[in-house]
Amino acid sequence: MELQAKVRSYIENNLVVFEENVQFSDDDNIFERGFVNSLFAMKLLNYIEQDFGITVDNEDLDIANFSTVNNIVSLIEKKRSGVS
Amino acid sequence: MNIQTIAVVGAGVMGTDVALDLACYGYNVILKDIDSEAMDRARKKISNDFKLVKMVKKDVKSRTLEDVWGQISFTSDYDRFGEADFVIENITEDWEAKRKVYRELREVCSPDTLYAVNTSCISITKVGSLMPDPEKVIGMHFMNPVPVKELVEVIRGEHTSDETVDVSRHFLESFKKVPVIVNDFPGFVTNRVLMLTINECIWSVQDGVAEPADVDKIFRLGFGHKMGPLATADLIGLDTIHHSLLVLYDSYKDPKFRPCPLLVKMVDAGYLGKKSGKGFFQYHL
Numbered sequence: 001m002e003l004q005a006k007v008r009s010y011i012e013n014n015l016v017v018f019e020e021n022v023q024f025s026d027d028d029n030i031f032e033r034g035f036v037n038s039l040f041a042m043k044l045l046n047y048i049e050q051d052f053g054i055t056v057d058n059e060d061l062d063i064a065n066f067s068t069v070n071n072i073v074s075l076i077e078k079k080r081s082g083v084s
Numbered sequence: 085m086n087i088q089t090i091a092v093v094g095a096g097v098m099g100t101d102v103a104l105d106l107a108c109y110g111y112n113v114i115l116k117d118i119d120s121e122a123m124d125r126a127r128k129k130i131s132n133d134f135k136l137v138k139m140v141k142k143d144v145k146s147r148t149l150e151d152v153w154g155q156i157s158f159t160s161d162y163d164r165f166g167e168a169d170f171v172i173e174n175i176t177e178d179w180e181a182k183r184k185v186y187r188e189l190r191e192v193c194s195p196d197t198l199y200a201v202n203t204s205c206i207s208i209t210k211v212g213s214l215m216p217d218p219e220k221v222i223g224m225h226f227m228n229p230v231p232v233k234e235l236v237e238v239i240r241g242e243h244t245s246d247e248t249v250d251v252s253r254h255f256l257e258s259f260k261k262v263p264v265i266v267n268d269f270p271g272f273v274t275n276r277v278l279m280l281t282i283n284e285c286i287w288s289v290q291d292g293v294a295e296p297a298d299v300d301k302i303f304r305l306g307f308g309h310k311m312g313p314l315a316t317a318d319l320i321g322l323d324t325i326h327h328s329l330l331v332l333y334d335s336y337k338d339p340k341f342r343p344c345p346l347l348v349k350m351v352d353a354g355y356l357g358k359k360s361g362k363g364f365f366q367y368h369l
Contacts, residue, residue: 016311016315016319017304017315018300018315018364018365019297019298019300019301020297034304034310034311037310038140038229038232039228039229039319041140042132042133042135042136042229045135045136045139056135058138058145061135061138061139062139063139063140066139
């Protein structure tokens, strides 16, 4: 839960829409819904690698792994379990 | 015409991403900048942005960073420019700086070399006038970030030949770009219409018609824009918007391009948009 909240908070701080009450579920595709743009994808990758101490390999470099809160959390958990 | 070697002049954000995009599709790239710090930043940016390219483009998935380094040579001189089939120039949007570079390019390139000016506001016809063969000069206005934005606004100068337009179109399509050919007039289509739209949105805010968030919401939900005009303005930088409007105003002498006083006040106050943490919206730096 804590991981989910942290990822969600990071996305919320980088939205490109500024209306009140912008809401998205943990399964909403943040790129397709237009809440973030392609410049954010790079920032998100750097954030995940630095803040969670993981390296995203070639096979996981797929926008689908970064498109929802749940997918991002799954990726981080997968990488963490892989190295421990 | 077989295009194999591209000389990219200027290793800023746009030039660096153009070089990376071309390298991913197997072109030989000569990336030139006179500033060694810019070159260091370019190397770092390429290794970072390459991950983004792999994230969003499946057709370059099999490429490695080593492949990319193998395609790009970094230089501060014009020694290999004689090999260039195409020059893509991305230096600062300043006429005097461009004039100096094109005077140099005409001395070092082959008579067959084609020239693409990557610009959102400089006249392609005027750049053409600097060269011995203005038929070989064309505009290519790439969008940021280059590797993930398909659209390229291609500008035909007054003397640009049909052959140069055809070669440019095929060249751009070879690395998955979607060229849209327009004629040379100040601001082309992109800046001419976008700046006017943004400016009028700012007038609407100044006149108390709507709050910034509601202006953007109308464009997003009503017209299907991915980003509202004011969020777009914040991303581009309000100082850049102000400058672009002044260039358009000066070019057309038409008062419709006069910058809204609220925009001028925000720029004076240092509210420059995303890069300063505050524009029409607040940002977490």
